[in-house]
Amino acid sequence: MAIHSKELAGMIDATILGKEATREDLVHLADMAKQYGFFSCAFAFPCWLPMMVEELKGTGIKCIGGASSFQGNEPIELKVAMARWNVEHGCGEMENFMNYSYFKSGMYGEVVKDIRAVREAAPDMVYKVILETPMLSDDEIRTACELCIDGGVDYVKTGTGLLGATDVHTIEVISKAVKGRVKIKASGGIRTIETVDAMLDLGVARFGVGLASAIKLVEAADQR
Secondary structure, X not given: OOOOHHHHHOOEEEEEOOOOOOHHXXXXXXXXXXXXXXXXXXXXXXXXXXXXXXXXXXXXXXXXXXXXXXXXXXXXXXXXXXXXXXXXXXXXXXXXXXXXXXXXXXXXXXXXXXXXXXXXXXXXXXXEEEOOHHHXXXXXHHHHHHHHHHHOOOEEEOOOOOOOOOOHXXXXXXXXXXXXXXXXXXXXXXXOHHHHHHHHHOOEEEEEEEHHHHHHHHHHHOOO
């Protein structure tokens, strides 16, 4: 599916995840989101959420709030508290990492409990759970998708890109697993407009892309 720049930008969560990101970098992210019309901004440091909400005030561009750190291994109580803090400080959508350690331990009931606790802390907000699919087999991805659906997610999200890229095969596996019951967010290592087109054909509804790559993809969409 070929897509034009404006439509694509409206499906992109532009991100800055680097530990070295400064206030200036976050302001630049907000400025580029406004210039290109990205759907939302995502960033690793929750301390910048109030500032980013103010920077994007009145634009309709959302800030994504994170209920957990990478790998999602915090106690449920901390995830719930973080989810509530994000809601109180103006985030527009919620993301949470699946508890990888619980999952690998076969503690699927605890995985669902963890996912649902954040759902209940932000009941009216679009909610995505991150799987980090490069660390999972195809069968594990299928199982994780079912657990996410049981936990009440709106989106299954592939990963962050920090542990490996998301490829078209992974999206095929997820698409067949979820069967339209939830939406798909592809994130991590998406670098070409051809990859975007292929993932759109498989039902991807949103993309998480680092800011520099997001700009290149949007510009490439109208250069075909």
